Amino acid sequence: MPRISVEVDGVTYEDEVEPRLLLVHYLRDRLGKVGTPIGCDTTNCGACTVLLDGMSVKSCSLLAVQADGREITTVEGIGLDGRHHPMQRAFHEEHALQCGYCTPGMIMASIDLLRENADPSDEEIREGLEGNLCRCTGYQNIVRAVRSAAAEMRTPSENPSESEVTS
Incomplete structure (x- = not known):
């Protein structure tokens, strides 16, 4: 083997x-x-x-x-020292999940999307997540969550290590 x-x-x-x-x-x-x-x-x-x-x-x-x-x-x-990654936090705060089954994959694909494009438009977010399906949410809150996390990750926080976590 x-x-x-x-x-x-x-x-x-x-x-x-x-x-x-x-x-x-x-x-x-x-x-x-x-x-x-x-x-x-x-x-x-x-x-x-x-x-x-x-x-x-x-x-x-x-x-x-x-x-x-x-x-x-x-x-x-993806979290750091027991804290959620900004993308995880945004999915929670923006109610971007219902059953939660797709959420881990959506979060990971979204992190990669922001690695390539730190400030995507709604259309770019939808295109970037095209290979990830959600059967519950209608995607509106997912797009809002990615946009929210993108803004947080672009803006230095009071705790720099929190906004720098990408993997």
């Missing part, structure tokens, strides 16, 4: 994995990172989105062996 070494949420893991093991199953079943849900297993919904070397990927479309030597950030690893 192949042996991999990955950094997940700041911790290095070395494991033997089946060559066909999907990253989402490795994260959930081996590492206990259950904040990354399994949605459709077909890359259509985006619920399983994580950051791989800072870029959003759907973890159901990537084999664990493809992540060897790379850095993975899950929704559980």
Whole structure:
């Protein structure tokens, strides 16, 4: 069996994995990172989105062996010192979730979107989140949350480490 070494949420893991093991199953079943849900297993919904070397990927479309030597950030690893990431806070404050199933993937894709474009328009937010589906909200509050988090992340806060957290 192949042996991999990955950094997940700041911790290095070395494991033997089946060559066909999907990253989402490795994260959930081996590492206990259950904040990354399994949605459709077909890359259509985006619920399983994580950051791989800072870029959003759907973890159901990537084999664990493809992540060897790379850095993975899950929704559980984006906060700092027990505080929520600005994107998590914005999703809560703007009521950008209902059932919450898509929320981890939406948050991770939104963080990547803001990495590429710190001040996106509503249309750019909608385009940037196109691969992530929500069946409950109608997206209005999600767009508002991303816009709110973008403003907070562009504006230096009294606690600089809080606004700098991106992965």
